[in-house]
Amino acid sequence: MVAEGPDDLKLELTEGRSVDWGPLKETxxxxxxxxxxxxxxGKVYDVTTPALPTVA
Incomplete structure (x- = not known):
């Protein structure tokens, strides 16, 4: 896990993939x-806004 700050969490997965988790709210x-x-x-899975998750 990488954290640029308390509201910017990122999970590093295998095979070059990652998850942009964002803040801890709505975990x-x-x-x-x-x-x-x-x-x-995909390579980047973004759940920072759970109502609108994305894959890039």
Missing amino acids: ARKAQILPPLLTRP
């Missing part, structure tokens, strides 16, 4: 969203 919702999101092809 339970982010944790629900992440597993299905990781099934999609």
Whole structure:
């Protein structure tokens, strides 16, 4: 895990992938969203805004 600050958390995964987690608020919702999101092809999985997760 890398943290630029308390509201900028990033998880480093295998194979060059990462998760932009953002602030700790809404952690339970982010944790629900992440597993299905990781099934999609991509390198960066962004759950900073759980209502609008993205894959790039």
